[in-house]
Amino acid sequence: MRAWVITVSAGAGTGTTAFVAVAVKAADSEGALLWWLSVGAGLIAGLAGGIAAQVARRPGPDLLPDVPTSSLQGPPHNLPVLSMYFTGRAAETERIVGVLRGPVRGRRRDERPVPRVCVLYGATGAGKSQLAVAYARDQLARHSVTWWLNASGPDALRTELLEFAQYVGIHDQESKNVVLMNLWRWLRDQRGWLLVYDGWPACEDALRSLLPSEGDGEVLITTQQNQGWDGLRASPIELRVFPENEGIEFLRRRFGIEPKEASERDLEACTRLGRQLGWLPLALEQAAASIVQAETTVTEYLRDLPGGASAEDTFRLAIARISEASPAAVDLLRLCTFLTSEDVQKTTLMQHRSVLPARLRAVMADPVTFNREVLLLVDHSLLTRSGDWRDGSAAYGMHPRVQTLIHDGLSLAERLEWSQAAVRLVEACFPTTPDLLASRPVCERLMPHVEAVIDKLAWGDDADGGLGASQDPEALARLLHRVGAYQEHRCDWVRALDFFEREAELREIGNGDLLGRATARYAVARQHYLLARLDDAERECRRALRLCDDREEEVFLRLRAHCQRQLAGILREHSRFSEALRAARTAVGIYEGQAWREESLDWAVAEQETGLIHRSAGRLAEASRHYRRAEELIPTRGNQEPPDYTVFRAMLQRDLGIVAQDRGQLERAEAMLTEALTVFGAHRGPEDFETAQIAKFLADVLRRRSESHREEAHHGLRLRRRRDLRRRARTELDQADRLLGPVVELHRKRSEAEEHKFAACLNKLGSLRLAQGRPAEARRTLEHAEAIYLRRYGERHYYRAKSLTRLGPVLRAQGDGGGAERVLREADGIFRAALGDDHPALMAVCEHLSDCASDRGNHEEADRLRREADRIRRLL
Numbered sequence: 001m002r003a004w005v006i007t008v009s010a011g012a013g014t015g016t017t018a019f020v021a022v023a024v025k026a027a028d029s030e031g032a033l034l035w036w037l038s039v040g041a042g043l044i045a046g047l048a049g050g051i052a053a054q055v056a057r058r059p060g061p062d063l064l065p066d067v068p069t070s071s072l073q074g075p076p077h078n079l080p081v082l083s084m085y086f087t088g089r090a091a092e093t094e095r096i097v098g099v100l101r102g103p104v105r106g107r108r109r110d111e112r113p114v115p116r117v118c119v120l121y122g123a124t125g126a127g128k129s130q131l132a133v134a135y136a137r138d139q140l141a142r143h144s145v146t147w148w149l150n151a152s153g154p155d156a157l158r159t160e161l162l163e164f165a166q167y168v169g170i171h172d173q174e175s176k177n178v179v180l181m182n183l184w185r186w187l188r189d190q191r192g193w194l195l196v197y198d199g200w201p202a203c204e205d206a207l208r209s210l211l212p213s214e215g216d217g218e219v220l221i222t223t224q225q226n227q228g229w230d231g232l233r234a235s236p237i238e239l240r241v242f243p244e245n246e247g248i249e250f251l252r253r254r255f256g257i258e259p260k261e262a263s264e265r266d267l268e269a270c271t272r273l274g275r276q277l278g279w280l281p282l283a284l285e286q287a288a289a290s291i292v293q294a295e296t297t298v299t300e301y302l303r304d305l306p307g308g309a310s311a312e313d314t315f316r317l318a319i320a321r322i323s324e325a326s327p328a329a330v331d332l333l334r335l336c337t338f339l340t341s342e343d344v345q346k347t348t349l350m351q352h353r354s355v356l357p358a359r360l361r362a363v364m365a366d367p368v369t370f371n372r373e374v375l376l377l378v379d380h381s382l383l384t385r386s387g388d389w390r391d392g393s394a395a396y397g398m399h400p401r402v403q404t405l406i407h408d409g410l411s412l413a414e415r416l417e418w419s420q421a422a423v424r425l426v427e428a429c430f431p432t433t434p435d436l437l438a439s440r441p442v443c444e445r446l447m448p449h450v451e452a453v454i455d456k457l458a459w460g461d462d463a464d465g466g467l468g469a470s471q472d473p474e475a476l477a478r479l480l481h482r483v484g485a486y487q488e489h490r491c492d493w494v495r496a497l498d499f500f501e502r503e504a505e506l507r508e509i510g511n512g513d514l515l516g517r518a519t520a521r522y523a524v525a526r527q528h529y530l531l532a533r534l535d536d537a538e539r540e541c542r543r544a545l546r547l548c549d550d551r552e553e554e555v556f557l558r559l560r561a562h563c564q565r566q567l568a569g570i571l572r573e574h575s576r577f578s579e580a581l582r583a584a585r586t587a588v589g590i591y592e593g594q595a596w597r598e599e600s601l602d603w604a605v606a607e608q609e610t611g612l613i614h615r616s617a618g619r620l621a622e623a624s625r626h627y628r629r630a631e632e633l634i635p636t637r638g639n640q641e642p643p644d645y646t647v648f649r650a651m652l653q654r655d656l657g658i659v660a661q662d663r664g665q666l667e668r669a670e671a672m673l674t675e676a677l678t679v680f681g682a683h684r685g686p687e688d689f690e691t692a693q694i695a696k697f698l699a700d701v702l703r704r705r706s707e708s709h710r711e712e713a714h715h716g717l718r719l720r721r722r723r724d725l726r727r728r729a730r731t732e733l734d735q736a737d738r739l740l741g742p743v744v745e746l747h748r749k750r751s752e753a754e755e756h757k758f759a760a761c762l763n764k765l766g767s768l769r770l771a772q773g774r775p776a777e778a779r780r781t782l783e784h785a786e787a788i789y790l791r792r793y794g795e796r797h798y799y800r801a802k803s804l805t806r807l808g809p810v811l812r813a814q815g816d817g818g819g820a821e822r823v824l825r826e827a828d829g830i831f832r833a834a835l836g837d838d839h840p841a842l843m844a845v846c847e848h849l850s851d852c853a854s855d856r857g858n859h860e861e862a863d864r865l866r867r868e869a870d871r872i873r874r875l876l
Contacts, residue, residue, distance in 0.1 A: 084253075085254050096118055097135075112188070128198075135220065136148070147195050162180075173687055174684070176490050180210070194219075196220045200225065201224075248274065254285065255270075272298065282311055286314045331360040335356065335360065337407045340451070349364065355428050454502075480500070504523075522540075522563050538571070569609055575798060604630040608655065624656060653673075663876050695740070699768065756789070766778045786800055786804060804827035804830075805844050808852075842869075846872070850866045
């Protein structure tokens with residue numbers, strides 16, 4: 001276990017319990033702990049003015065230029081403390097050194113380095129984690145940074161990596177994937193780092209994606225898995241039980257027997273105990289702890305063990321003895337069994353003890369008594385403790401094998417009681433406003449516990465345990481909703497959908513809270529929409545609306561308006577524009593008639609959605625009118641406009657810029673999109689998802705302006721003017737490339753869940769590559785985009801027609817005029833069927849078809865197609 005310094009900062013009116021478990025891990029070196037504590041306090045002081053409850057993680061060296069390097073006591077790390085009884089393992093250590101420090105073979109000089117990976121595998125309790133700690137501490141001077149990661153599951157590992165990213169100075173983003181992408185880039189550019197992934201459960205794809213693939217560093221993994229590592233170029237090393245001589249040495253140290261004082265009788269007793277327990281380190285540690293605490297002899301201890309005793313028998317014996325003396329201590333073990341195996345914060349337990357069962361709650365009411373119970377468990381090696389109770393950083397942990405043993409020994413009634421207690425505890429401390437920036441660290445820190453209570457949830461036959469919390473049947477449903485909202489806020493819509501769907505199913509079982517059921521269905525619909533699963537989104541949205549029928553309470557009216565607004569967006573994506581407008585007008589009508597419309601952006605957002613529908617349908621003047629109407633509806637807050645309102649104004653500026661682009665007003669579009677990008681960059685950061693969307697459109701505008709200037713230069717008569725236009729065109733292409741490159745990379749990382757948005761980036765990238773004179777690459781890119789749209793939306797959706805429209809000029813540039821005309825005519829048919837004969841998207845199709853007709857020498861058809869494009873342009 002590790003020790004954390006926890007800083008608590010609660011702001012008035014936040015409505016959120018602000019307890020934070022982050023960033024400073026216990027330092028082993030003399031003087032270093034006080035140094036880290038002072039730095040953490042300094043950072044908190046700087047942040048407290050702007051954030052109600054903020055977390056201070058241990059700052060990176062680059063943030064502290066005035067601190068002398070001598071105070072760092074060596075390279076930074078967060079390693080757990082090595083047991084004072086650790087012994088032996090010299091042969092295994094030498095093999096680890098050979099794998100991670102041996103010569104690299106088979107890599108070219110110009111090839112990027114990849115991390116060296118060593119997998120240390122063995123049975124539970126073999127001492128893998130302690131050996132990893134020993135190796136990492138012994139090699140500290142060799143590494144630029146050493147970081148210990150709890151890899152027991154995807155959530156726990158992701159949380160640890162996000163903390164590591166903040167430690168090395170990587171800025172937080174809404175999307176966790178963006179943060180991790182930046183972390184991988186940072187590791188790629190650094191040398192000599194070591195990451196220890198402790199407790200890797202299995203070779204799952206979800207976990208593999210959380211390993212760095214590039215960089216001159218080392219990765220050490222501890223796991224029970226001995227297969228499936230070939231794809232990582234990993235070298236597995238097996239860790240078995242102690243050899244007899246090392247096991248005897250371990251027990252001698254554990255019993256506190258000095259080497260010179262060790263008698264033959266002592267060594268014989270150690271040998272009998274070790275052989276009885278198979279020399280398994282975990283079993284030896286537990287047995288020795290029980291013997292020392294009971295002040296008994298090895299002979300007496302072995303007398304109480306059954307024949308052929310295992311590690312589990314040693315724990316059962318210890319638990320039985322403790323249960324007789326202190327039932328409340330065993331209750332604490334039972335509670336921790338349903339949480340994650342690490343980082344159970346003492347402050348969390350104490351602050352929310354009111355939701356726990358009575359016997360444990362009564363003991364926790366007296367801190368002295370509670371600490372005595374904890375020490376009893378620690379002394380028997382049933383619980384680990386880290387941190388310092390004096391500064392509130394104390395945390396508890398339990399070996400997974402002990403968790404399994406205790407869980408399997410519970411009756412159904414006990415499982416229900418403690419499973420429900422764990423649910424209530426996590427729900428009590430999960431922030432009620434998970435979408436706030438200040439809530440992120442707390443939410444992320446609790447995610448491993450959320451996964452644990454869900455995975456270990458006990459279900460009974462009685463209705464009392466139906467939702468996983470007998471005292472509060474809605475606790476699990478409330479927790480799932482908040483967790484889903486947090487994942488949505490972090491742009492992880494696949495995981496958000498999973499939590500919201502679980503909530504919806506649970507609320508259907510309860511069948512009591514109508515508003516809760518409708519809200520859950522609306523949340524599910526929203527995630528399906530974000531993932532472009534439009535049929536599922538429409539179905540769930542209509543289910544939510546049916547649950548709101550005939551209810552005139554304010555909360556139901558507000559939810560009904562949200563559902564209608566969401567339905568409008570879904571129908572817009574389906575190209576059912578008339579139905580979409582009816583839904584949007586229904587939402588606007590609800591907002592207009594309510595007093596609370598002035599409290600938020602809801603009414604303005606509904607007007608924006610109306611504008612989006614008109615823009616998709618090709619009615620650009622109507623779209624602009626509704627965008628301006630939305631801006632007028634932004635509530636006034638004087639000179640102190642909330643950041644969300646400022647960002648929404650920039651969003652409307654973006655929408656107006658896109659309309660200007662559709663009209664061919666490229667200079668105006670560039671100015672508006674640049675202004676919107678500046679605001680988003682300042683408030684959301686350059687790698688925020690919405691910021692990237694604006695950059696994508698701006699890059700396409702710059703590409704089109706470049707083509708326009710190049711065409712003008714081609715027909716110009718003055719040499720200097722032509723030269724200036726060509727230089728300007730090259731500059732605009734370079735700007736577009738710099739803007740679009742990071743956007744494509746961001747969407748590529750998220751493409752598994754958001755493939756449709758990646759396709760939109762590929763469309764713009766393909767056209768840019770053609771403008772850069774790289775038609776082969778442009779063709780591959782656009783065909784990839786077209787395939788995504790075909791798979792996601794079907795062959796007759798106008799999104800696919802957009803890809804075909806961009807693909808036509810590429811084929812023509814490659815000399816395939818017939819292929820170009822074929823895909824352009826298919827695009828023309830799709831657009832006219834879906835959007836009508838006057839849609840602006842047809843202008844480009846007609847112009848490209850006109851070029852194809854000219855190539856064939858059919859000038860009459862070329863002129864007709866040009867006139868058709870001009871007709872649509874005049875309508876704008």
